[in-house]
Amino acid sequence: xxxxxxxxxxxxxxxxxxxxxxxxxxxxxxxxxxxxxxxxxxxxxxxxxxxxxxxxxxxxxxxxxxxxxxxxxxxxxxxxxxxxxxxxxxxxxxxxxxxxxxxxxxxxxxxxxxxxxxxxxxxxxxxxxxxxxxxxxxxxxxxxxxxxxxxxxxxxxxxxxxxxxxxxxxxxxxxxxxxxxxxxxxxxxxxxxxxxxxxxxxxxxxxxxxxxxxxxxxxxxxxxxxxxxxxxxxxxxxxxxxxxxxxxxxxxxxxxxxxxxxxxxxxxxxxxxxxxxxxxxxxxxxxxxxxxxxxxxxxxxxxxxxxxxxxxxxxxxxxxxxxxxxxxxxxxxxxxxxxxxxxxxxxxxxxxxxxxxxxxxxxxxxxxxxxxxxxxxxxxxxxxxxxxxxxxxxxxxxxxxxxxxxxxxxxxxxxxxxxxxxxxxxxxxxxxxxxxxxxxxxxxxxxxxxxxxxxxxxxxxxxxxxxxxxxxxxxxxxxxxxxxxxxxxxxxxxxxxxxxxxxxxxxxxxxxxxxxxxxxxxxxxxxxxxxxxxxxxxxxxxxxxxxxxxxxxxxxxxxxxxxxxxxxxxxxxxxxxxxxxxxxxxxxxxxxxxxxxxxxxxxxxxxxxxxxxxxxxxxxxxxxxxxxxxxxxxxxxxxxxxxxxxxxxxxxxxxxxxxxxxxxxxxxxxxxxxxxxxxxxxxxxxxxxxxxxxxxxxxxxxxxxxxxxxxxxxxxxxxxxxxxxxxxxxxxxxxxxxxxxxxxxxxxxxxxxxxxxxxxxxxxxx
Amino acid sequence: xxxxxxxxxxxxxxxxxxxxxxxxxxxxxxxxxxxxxxxxxxxxxxxxxxxxxxxxxxxxxxxxxxxxxxxxxxxxxxxxxxxxxxxxxxxxxxxxxxxxxxxxxxxxxxxxxxxxxxxxxxxxxxxxxxxxxxxxxxxxxxxxxxxxxxxxxxxxxxxxxxxxxxxxxxxxxxxxxxxxxxxxxxxxxxxxxxxxxxxxxxxxxxxxxxxxxx
Numbered sequence: 001x002x003x004x005x006x007x008x009x010x011x012x013x014x015x016x017x018x019x020x021x022x023x024x025x026x027x028x029x030x031x032x033x034x035x036x037x038x039x040x041x042x043x044x045x046x047x048x049x050x051x052x053x054x055x056x057x058x059x060x061x062x063x064x065x066x067x068x069x070x071x072x073x074x075x076x077x078x079x080x081x082x083x084x085x086x087x088x089x090x091x092x093x094x095x096x097x098x099x100x101x102x103x104x105x106x107x108x109x110x111x112x113x114x115x116x117x118x119x120x121x122x123x124x125x126x127x128x129x130x131x132x133x134x135x136x137x138x139x140x141x142x143x144x145x146x147x148x149x150x151x152x153x154x155x156x157x158x159x160x161x162x163x164x165x166x167x168x169x170x171x172x173x174x175x176x177x178x179x180x181x182x183x184x185x186x187x188x189x190x191x192x193x194x195x196x197x198x199x200x201x202x203x204x205x206x207x208x209x210x211x212x213x214x215x216x217x218x219x220x221x222x223x224x225x226x227x228x229x230x231x232x233x234x235x236x237x238x239x240x241x242x243x244x245x246x247x248x249x250x251x252x253x254x255x256x257x258x259x260x261x262x263x264x265x266x267x268x269x270x271x272x273x274x275x276x277x278x279x280x281x282x283x284x285x286x287x288x289x290x291x292x293x294x295x296x297x298x299x300x301x302x303x304x305x306x307x308x309x310x311x312x313x314x315x316x317x318x319x320x321x322x323x324x325x326x327x328x329x330x331x332x333x334x335x336x337x338x339x340x341x342x343x344x345x346x347x348x349x350x351x352x353x354x355x356x357x358x359x360x361x362x363x364x365x366x367x368x369x370x371x372x373x374x375x376x377x378x379x380x381x382x383x384x385x386x387x388x389x390x391x392x393x394x395x396x397x398x399x400x401x402x403x404x405x406x407x408x409x410x411x412x413x414x415x416x417x418x419x420x421x422x423x424x425x426x427x428x429x430x431x432x433x434x435x436x437x438x439x440x441x442x443x444x445x446x447x448x449x450x451x452x453x454x455x456x457x458x459x460x461x462x463x464x465x466x467x468x469x470x471x472x473x474x475x476x477x478x479x480x481x482x483x484x485x486x487x488x489x490x491x492x493x494x495x496x497x498x499x500x501x502x503x504x505x506x507x508x509x510x511x512x513x514x515x516x517x518x519x520x521x522x523x524x525x526x527x528x529x530x531x532x533x534x535x536x537x538x539x540x541x542x543x544x545x546x547x548x549x550x551x552x553x554x555x556x557x558x559x560x561x562x563x564x565x566x567x568x569x570x571x572x573x574x575x576x577x578x579x580x581x582x583x584x585x586x587x588x589x590x591x592x593x594x595x596x597x598x599x600x601x602x603x604x605x606x607x608x609x610x611x612x613x614x615x616x617x618x619x620x621x622x623x624x625x626x627x628x629x630x631x632x633x634x635x636x637x638x639x640x641x642x643x644x645x646x647x648x649x650x651x652x653x654x655x656x657x658x659x660x661x662x663x664x665x666x667x668x669x670x671x672x673x674x675x676x677x678x679x680x681x682x683x684x685x686x687x688x689x690x691x692x693x694x695x696x697x698x699x700x701x702x703x704x705x706x707x708x709x710x711x712x713x714x715x716x717x718x719x720x721x722x723x724x725x726x727x728x729x730x731x732x733x734x735x736x737x738x739x740x741x742x743x744x745x746x747x748x749x750x751x752x753x754x755x756x757x758x759x760x761x762x763x764x765x766x
Numbered sequence: 767x768x769x770x771x772x773x774x775x776x777x778x779x780x781x782x783x784x785x786x787x788x789x790x791x792x793x794x795x796x797x798x799x800x801x802x803x804x805x806x807x808x809x810x811x812x813x814x815x816x817x818x819x820x821x822x823x824x825x826x827x828x829x830x831x832x833x834x835x836x837x838x839x840x841x842x843x844x845x846x847x848x849x850x851x852x853x854x855x856x857x858x859x860x861x862x863x864x865x866x867x868x869x870x871x872x873x874x875x876x877x878x879x880x881x882x883x884x885x886x887x888x889x890x891x892x893x894x895x896x897x898x899x900x901x902x903x904x905x906x907x908x909x910x911x912x913x914x915x916x917x918x919x920x921x922x923x924x925x926x927x928x929x930x931x932x933x934x935x936x937x938x939x940x941x942x943x944x945x946x947x948x949x950x951x952x953x954x955x956x957x958x959x960x961x962x963x964x965x966x967x968x969x970x971x972x973x974x975x976x977x978x979x980x
Contacts, residue, residue: 594932749974752929753767756977 001167002147004302010113013144014048017109021057021082028106030059030082034091034127036117037272038065042253044113045085052083059083064090066434088118088127089434092358095130096430100362101137109142110134112160116147116295117274119156120342122351122435122652128159128344128377129355133362136373148299151341151511159344159378174311175301177331179318180205181532188321190536191734194221195288195319199228202286205315206266207234209283211259214268215300216288217506219244220498225288226268226473235265242473243269246441246499247453251472274299285314290326292601293509294333295340318529320734321536322602326508328529329515340509347383349693350435350653353391357420357429357654360395360411364419367392390689392418394653401684410654428657435652443485444471452476452488459499460486470498508572508601510707517570521548540730544723552718553603554619555732556611557725563611566732567623568603571711578632578703579711580604585635586622587612594752598738605735616722623720625712632703645702646678646694653690767975772967774946775901775915780834781939783975784826785949787917788834792899795834797827798842798906798919799950801879803856807848808954819953820856824863826951831870839870840897842919842948843877843906845890850883857888864889873897877906877920910944922950924957925970925979935959936970938979 003009017031033048035041041063049061062072062081066089075081086094094100110131118124134141145160147153157164180201182188189197206212206229214229216222226242233240241255241264252272258264262281267273274296285304291297301314316327333339352374359365365373371388374380393399396418398408410425411418420426441454452472460481463469468477468491477491508516525531540546547553547568555566565587569579580597584606587595591612598605612618650656655677681688699705723729728736768783780788787796805819831839850857864872873891874880886892896905903911908918925938937949937957943965950956962968968979 594929596932749972750767753972753974753977756927756929757767 001144002149002153003168004148009146010044010047011051013111013113013146014051016142018051018055018057020108021059022055025058026106027082029084029103030106030108031084032091032107032110033083033085034088034110034112035085036087036114036123038087038249040113041065041085041087042256048083048085057082061085064094066090088123088130091130092126092355092433093430095133096358096361096426096433098361098363104134104137107134107138107141109144111144111146113146114148115145115156115160116150116342119147119150119159119344122345122348124159125345125348125351125379126355126435128379129351129374131160132373132377133359135376148295149339150295151339152343155341155343162378175298175334176311176313177297177301177327177334178313178315179324179327179529180315181324181528189319190321190730191737192320194224195317196224196228198288198317198319199232202288202315202317203229203232205284205286211262211264211279211281212266212284212286213273213279213282213300213303214266214286214288215273215291216268216270217290217292219246219270221288222268222270223470223473223498227470229266229268230473239263239265241267243267243273245270245272246455247472248451251452271296273303279303283313285312286317287314288317289319290323290508291316291330292326292506292512293340294330294338294512294515295342295509296506297330298334298339321533321730322734324529324533325519326512326516326601328527329512329519331527332519333511333515338511338515340511344379346378347380347387348652348697349387349391349689350649352380352383352388353395353653353690354429354433354435356391356395356418357410358433360418360420361426361429364417366416367418370418387689390687394689399681399685399688401681401688429654432651432654432657442481444476444488445485447479447487447489455486455499459497468493507574510572513570513572513601517549520546520570536730543725543727544729544731545721547721550718551721552715553721553723553731554616555723555725555729556614557728557732559728559736562607562609564732564736565606565611565614566603566729566735567605567619568731569711569715570602571707572704573599573601574702574704575708575711576600576604578699578705578708580606581635581703582628582631583622585631590622598735600735600738602731603735605732605738614722616720619722620716620720623712623715625709625716628709628712629705632699632705632708642691642694642698643678645698646690649690649694649697650677653693655690770969770976770978772941772969774941777901781969781976782830782833783971783973784830785937785951785971786830787939787948788830788836790834793835793837794899795830795836795839796842796904796917796948797830797839797951798948799844799877799922799952799955800841801844801847801950801952801955802860803850803854803883804847804952804954806850806854806856820859822953823951824859827863831867836870839872840904841872841874841890842904842917843875844879844919844950845874845877845885846883847879847952848882852887857883860885861888875904875906908945908947916945917948918945919948919950921947921960922955922958923947923960923968924949925960925962925968927970927977927979934970934972936972938971939969939976941967941969 001009001012014031021030033044035044045061045063052059052061059082060080061083062075064072064084064086066087094103112127118127131143143161145157147156150156153166157166180198202214206214214225216225222242222244230237230240241258243252243255255267259267259279259281282304285300287297287300291300297314301312305312318324318327356370359370371385374388375383395411396409396413397403410420412421441456442460444452444455446452452474455471463478465478465480468475475491475493476488479487479489519530525534537546544555545553553568557564557566569576576599580599584595584597587606593608593610595606595608681691770781771778772781777789777791780790782788785797789796800823802820802823873893874885875893875897896903898913901914903914903916905916905918906920908916908921910916923938923940925936927934927936935957938960939949940947940960949971960968962979970977970979
């Protein structure tokens with residue numbers, strides 16, 4: 001079912017099972033409601049609880065998420081509820097108990113809320129596997145999916161139910177996109193992603209209405225914007241709040257409660273407030289920085305104007321000049337109904353490994369049955385049996401490199417049935433269920449005991465006691481770190497940094513990139529954003545060129561730091577990263593050396609101490625789509641990409657254990673081991689299924705292979721503009737300040753050492 | 767490039783890129799922080815570290831012994847990493863290795879980790895704090911000593927070397943006025959970055975040889 005928010009999707013989906021419950025009363029678990037966000041669970045549970053009560057059903061409604069307290073968990077274990085609101089992870093956890101099948105015996109229905117949020121990631125895969133399990137036990141189970149509008153609704157339906165029906169609301173709410181435009185004569189940065197220079201304009205907008213949501217794209221950006229707003233906030237401090245996923249659940253719930261009551265004027269938030277919960281008090285939404293996807297813009301805009309018939313309003317605040325073009329492009333795309341599709345992931349072996357262990361704990365399985373069940377889901381419909389068997393073998397023996405260690409033999413086979421024998425393996429598995437990974441994180445709490453949330457260890461490890469930092473909207477001073485907890489006290493001001501969290505920056509979506517290229521190529525500016533951008537495009541035109549839709553721009557500029565090559569395919573940072581690696585690899589083949597690269601959503605740059613001689617023809621050959629896959633593989637062997645990806649894969653598949661929640665500090669030294677493991681598996685067990693998975697994820701997701709290939713084909717057909725600006729062009733500047741993402745070195749350690757020694761000697765001579 | 771001779775406290779020492787020092791005048795091979803059995807400790811904690819770390823380290827020791835034919839091997843502490851039993855796999859391997867080098871005297875200057883397992887049962891001599899072989903004091907902790915120039919381990923020194931746009935984080939030998947520190951010998955060991963300062967000599971270890979750091 002897809003329909004705009006505020007049209008009664010929730011009750012429509014719950015209605016059937018509720019009426020059924022009246023007609024044929026039963027006790028025990030009757031209905032499961034899956035929600036992607038913990039913050040949504042509370043609201044949904046209340047909403048459904050009211051409906052249950054109004055209908056006079058004797059159902060008990062319970063919420064079970066990672067945030068649940070031990071009382072709720074215990075209640076659930078006793079089976080004391082009929083309607084359960086939960087997350088995909090908590091459902092997987094329930095499936096891992098030996099009595100899972102009995103527990104679900106009376107289930108009438110399952111509803112997957114906000115399916116569009118889950119479909120494209122591993123959480124969606126995990127859920128598909130859970131559904132396959134339930135459908136196997138209960139073939140008549142009724143399944144509902146609720147989704148926002150997507151570019152691929154049919155596929156989204158198919159992933160939940162192969163023989164389902166699509167019910168749609170056609171009319172979409174009107175959405176107004178406004179932009180905070182810099183005044184004429186105001187200096188606006190060419191690069192950057194914070195946008196704090198726009199603070200006065202945002203404050204004015206926030207104060208003009210009763211309640212606003214200010215969305216930032218990353219948690220650290222949200223912290224900094226909250227701090228900035230707080231410093232100029234004219235009202236009582238408690239009317240301004242901060243909300244993101246690393247803040248302690250209690251504090252988040254308090255913020256949501258105040259939003260519901262309408263006592264807040266402004267909440268600075270990340271995607272943690274993107275979804276579902278209806279805050280009717282919200283009149284306006286502010287988006288700091290480009291939303292990077294049309295669907296996200298629409299969704300965030302939809303957080304305002306919840307009353308039927310009211311339009312949604314969103315104020316976009318660009319953080320640098322070129323983002324104006326992204327906003328203009330987003331508006332164009334929206335007017336033409338171009339929304340991004342979200343494709344379900346296929347055949348993830350790490351999630352499969354996790355689920356097989358869950359199945360083994362939840363009653364055991366035989367290989368043939370499990371294979372049949374798993375391939376009944378869309379996510380694994382095409383999984384070859386060999387691959388399934390390889391994952392099973394990994395769970396039984398750990399794979400050849402680890403075969404001599406009994407601690408990796410997680411599954412035991414008895415007369416054809418697989419099960420788990422060790423209580424320790426069961427405990428460790430249940431603690432590791434889920435597919436969301438983060439760096440090892442530490443609790444942050446006051447000396448007196450109140451919890452503030454979690455911060456990644458990589459950030460805290462750089463701090464010493466006495467250092468100050470900004471977190472959860474507070475200035476804090478680190479007192480000590482003990483037992484995976486950072487004890488802090490309030491500090492009068494801030495000198496230090498803001499924690500950075502992994503998974504920071506969102507890539508520009510394919511649909512928005514295409515629209516952006518068309519928008520930049522339009523001759524006369526058609527929107528206020530493009531008129532404001534015109535002077536910058538003039539400088540770009542004078543120093544280099546602005547490519548039209550049939551051109552690709554390539555620049556080479558020498559600066560004091562080195563020789564820089566810039567390419568602007570406007571294809572999003574994911575595809576650019578793959579392209580940069582391939583281009584660096586091909587350059588290194590042309591002339592051996594060490595090539596570093598950086599990317600953003602508009603283009604890529606490659607730098608080296610000395611570039612080979614290049615021109616338009618040479619570039620055309622370097623960018624040829626032929627042999628792309630081979631070259632990607634070759635270049636990606638030399639980079640860190642797979643190693644980085646492997647961390648997540650190893651965690652999801654249970655190869656690396658994140659640790660007991662309250663374990664002592666000895667775990668600290670154990671957390672970095674996935675990189676080490678990756679190296680040794682490559683050496684001793686190169687066919688390990690998890691290496692294969694890591695490599696595939698890099699190709700499909702991280703490098704967006706499909707888009708990368710399409711991009712090269714487009715470049716091959718386009719006219720290549722070769723420019724050698726004396727000074728960095730406005731397009732090149734943001735790339736030049738970007739941190740280098742990686743590099744391709746064709747020099748080995750021997751030649752590096754020779755070069756380093758030679759440098760030493762020259763330095764000694766001068 | 768694999769070796770580099772330097773003079774410390776008037777003695778010629780040969781630094782080797784396999785993270786060892788050979789003192790030719792005494793026919794003494796020095797290594798530090800081997801951390802045998804660290805992989806096993808990881809694995810016990812549920813972290814999959816592949817096997818083979820002990821074998822790799824022993825093979826590297828074999829190669830060094832073959833290259834220099836020392837009379838004595840001195841380990842500057844932390845030969846073992848964590849608790850083990852006589853039947854632990856790595857203990858068996860180290861015992862077999864020790865028996866294949868009966869001609870070499872092996873001495874351990876005990877470090878903080880060595881309390882976990884008594885290596886005397888493997889035919890390795892243990893001295894508690896320090897071993898004085900003039901002009902050097904061989905110890906685990908890098909404290910200056912009145913009796914001579916300290917050669918020590920414990921720190922796992924490392925250094926960041928810039929090479930073009932790239933930064934390499936490498937293990938290193940560090941020699942100060944009164945104390946010299948060896949890089950950790952073991953394969954599965956971390957690094958502690960040391961800063962350059964006046965009077966300090968830092969020699970980085972790369973897979974292809976030694977590079978003095980500026």
